[in-house]
Amino acid sequence: MEVAASSDKFLVTFKGDDDPYCPLNWPFRKRAYTTFAYAMCTFGPQVASSMYGQVSEDIAVEYGRSTIVATLGVSMFLLGVGFGPMFFAPISEVYGRKMGVLVPFFVSGIFAFGCGAANNFQTILLMRFFQGLFGGAPIANTGGVLGDIWRPNTRAIALVFYSFVVTGGPPMGPPLGAAFSTLGKNGWRWSQYYSGIFTIVIFALAITTIPETYHPVLLARKAKRLRIDTGNWAYHAEHEEWDFTLQEMITKHFMRPFAMLLTPIVTSMSVYGSFVFGILYLGVVAVPVTFTDIRGWGTVVATLPSLAIFFGVVVGGCINILGSLHYAKVLAAKNGNPVPEERLVAMKVGSFLMPIGLFIFGWTSPVQYPWIAPVIGLVLLAAGFLTVFQGCINYLVDSFPRYAASAIAATTFLRSCSAAAFPIFGHIMFTTIGVPLGASIIGSVAIAMIPIPFFFYQFGAKIRAKNPYSKQVN
Numbered sequence: 419m420e421v422a423a424s425s426d427k428f429l430v431t432f433k434g435d436d437d438p439y440c441p442l443n444w445p446f447r448k449r450a451y452t453t454f455a456y457a458m459c460t461f462g463p464q465v466a467s468s469m470y471g472q473v474s475e476d477i478a479v480e481y482g483r484s485t486i487v488a489t490l491g492v493s494m495f496l497l498g499v500g501f502g503p504m505f506f507a508p509i510s511e512v513y514g515r516k517m518g519v520l521v522p523f524f525v526s527g528i529f530a531f532g533c534g535a536a537n538n539f540q541t542i543l544l545m546r547f548f549q550g551l552f553g554g555a556p557i558a559n560t561g562g563v564l565g566d567i568w569r570p571n572t573r574a575i576a577l578v579f580y581s582f583v584v585t586g587g588p589p590m591g592p593p594l595g596a597a598f599s600t601l602g603k604n605g606w607r608w609s610q611y612y613s614g615i616f617t618i619v620i621f622a623l624a625i626t627t628i629p630e631t632y633h634p635v636l637l638a639r640k641a642k643r644l645r646i647d648t649g650n651w652a653y654h655a656e657h658e659e660w661d662f663t664l665q666e667m668i669t670k671h672f673m674r675p676f677a678m679l680l681t682p683i684v685t686s687m688s689v690y691g692s693f694v695f696g697i698l699y700l701g702v703v704a705v706p707v708t709f710t711d712i713r714g715w716g717t718v719v720a721t722l723p724s725l726a727i728f729f730g731v732v733v734g735g736c737i738n739i740l741g742s743l744h745y746a747k748v749l750a751a752k753n754g755n756p757v758p759e760e761r762l763v764a765m766k767v768g769s770f771l772m773p774i775g776l777f778i779f780g781w782t783s784p785v786q787y788p789w790i791a792p793v794i795g796l797v798l799l800a801a802g803f804l805t806v807f808q809g810c811i812n813y814l815v816d817s818f819p820r821y822a823a824s825a826i827a828a829t830t831f832l833r834s835c836s837a838a839a840f841p842i843f844g845h846i847m848f849t850t851i852g853v854p855l856g857a858s859i860i861g862s863v864a865i866a867m868i869p870i871p872f873f874f875y876q877f878g879a880k881i882r883a884k885n886p887y888s889k890q891v892n
Contacts, residue, residue: 428650428652428653428654429654429655430637430640430641430644430653430654430655431637439636439640440633440636441566441567441629441631441636442566442567442568442569444567449567449568449576451627452563452567452628452629452631453563453564453567453568453576453579453580454580454583455620455623455624455627455628456519456556456560456563456580456624456628457579457584458583458620458624459519459520459523459556459560459620459621459624460556460557460583460584460587461583461586461587462526462527462553462587462613462616462617462620463526463549463550463553463554463556463587464585464586464588464591465587465588465590465594466495466530466549466553466591466613467492467496467499467550467587467588467591467699467837468587468588468589468590468591468592468595468699468702469591469592469609470495470546470595470609471489471492471591471592471595471702471703471841472591472592472594472595472596472598472599472706472717472721473595473598473606473609474488474489474491474492474606475488475599476599476603476605476606477491477539477542477606480603480606481538481539481542483539486842486845486846488539489841489842489845490543490842491542491546492699492841493838493839493841493842494543494546494547494550494838495546495547495549495550495553495838496699496834496837496838497547497550497834497835498547498548498549498550498551498553498554498834499550499551499553499554499557499830499837500550500554500831500833500834500835500838501551501831502522502550502551502553502555503554503555503675503826503827503830503831504675504676504827504828504831506518506519506522506552506554506555506827507555507562507675507824507826507827508674508675508824508827510555510562510632511562513635514630514631514632514635515559515562515566515630515631515632516625516628516630518555518559519555519556519559519560519563520625520628521555522551522552522553522555523552523553523556523617523620523621523624524617524618524621524625525548525552526548526549526550526551526552526617527613527615527616527618527621529545529546529548529549529552530545530549530610530611530613530614530617531610531611531614532545532549533545533546533549533610534607534608534610534611534614535607549613550834553617554830557584557830559826559827560580560584561577561811561814561815561826562632563631564576564577564580564815565815565819566631566633567631570749570756570816571745571746571749571750571754572742573812573815574738574739574741574742574745574761574808574812575738577738577811577812578735578739578742578808579735581731581735581738581808582731582732582735585728585731585803585807586728586731588698588699588702588724588727589724589726589727589728589800590728591702592705592706592721592724593718593721593722593724593725594609595609595721596718596720596721597718598612599717600717600718634656634657635657637655637656637657638655638657638658640655641653641654641655641658674821675824675825675827675828675831678818678821678824678825678828679828679831679832683813683814683817683874683878683881683882684814684818684825684828684829686870686873686874687813687814687874688829688831688833689832690806690810690867691806691807691810691811691829691832691833692829692832692833692834692835692836692837693833693863693864693867694772694802694807695803695807695836695837696833696836696837696840697772697776697799697803697840697860697864698727698800698803698837699837699840699841699844700841700844700860701724701727701779701799701800702724702727702841703841703844703845703848704779704783704844704848704853704856704857705720705723705724705796706720707848707849707853708723708779708783708792708853709721709723709789711849712784712785713785713789723789723792723793724796726793726794726796727796727797727799727800728800729797729800730775730797730798730799730801730803730804731800731801731803731804733800733801734768734800734801734802734803734804734808735804737768737801737804737805738764738804738805738808740764741761741763741764741765741805742764744763745760745761745763748760756816756819757816758813758816758878758882759874759875759878759879761809761812761813761816762809762813762871762874762875762878763875764805764808764809765805765808765809765810765813765871766871766872766875767805768801768802768804768805768806768809769802769805769806769864769867769868769870769871770802770868771799771801771802771805772798772799772802772803772806772864773861773862773864773865773868774798774802775796775799775800775801776795776799776857776858776860776864777857777861778792778794778795778798779792779795779796779799779853780795780854780855780856780857780858780861781854781857781858782795783853783857784854806871809871810829811826811829813874813878814826814829817882844856847859
């Protein structure tokens, strides 16, 4: 640390670009572990979101509800995920990432136990909503963490491996839920207890081993230590100059994610990201319909093709790594200055893979086609999902580096609302008009969204130059 050479000589800043106190300069092993730990905090809620779907029929039988009504537990969870980050993302930008991620993550585990112990259906829905509300914190804030510890030339690669863990959640949920469903009447309860136990274990490891990563909070802590050690109370960090009040917290920080939705970049990326995220959950819904209702597979076995989604994520991750290598060359040519639009190169490829995968999955779902054909469609769908989804996040993080968590919270809000609706109307659509026609309709919408990355690749820089976010919020 050093005292900045400015008009305020007691302003605490990082000591150059190679200051070991700065998270960007931490050893690789420390940054990799921090990434993995936060990924596991996100993995838990992702598994919980889709695992419930496979035990919803047991809940419907126990409480005398229809299967569609029982599926509301998935939608309530995802609605909670949508609203939670809008509150917890600003908290992470004021009090630090650990406060904004781990505390609500722990609370989500408590509500998971509450859901498992529920004695009526209304309580289940209420517990599921609050489990998602608090479990959504790591989903939104981890993007900010990656921006804290990885430089632009390596951040995308780190995000790829983070995505392997995170996006493995939704496809892992159905097989786990189906397995718990075979345990009998209380199998669905144990699925919720599993979520709670997993959350508490990961929380205990994370709270004791993960360091704080948010730069302003770290500098504020350093300034406090300097004041105590030297007795000179003039030492201060820029973060401490903010005079936080309840009114400012509500009108500025809590409203920031909503305000960012008014900007063209955040709006477009959020709409596209919410659509592909909804398709991910639509794929999870479509797998049981295709392999149980159409092909007659057993309850647990019929959920295994959903693991093809994870394999597709790996394929998409490889595409993103190639895109990151391209971005590293561009970054070097620009003397280290970020060029957000170059993040969209891999996203262009993914925009084509997703509709192709949807059409293959839908048209080959009838029993006369080999089972591997729709599985290949799922792989392509998932590969397109990851490249588009990660492209949206990378573009937002590079476009709004300081308020990355709020930008991601905004897109998390829209995508979770979209995902909340997809399991309900997806099940109705596939069972009513069939998987081929239903997938074709969604695939046509995906085709209509292909121009989005191409448009922002061409005109994004001009839009950012106008700085609409600063005009509307700051």
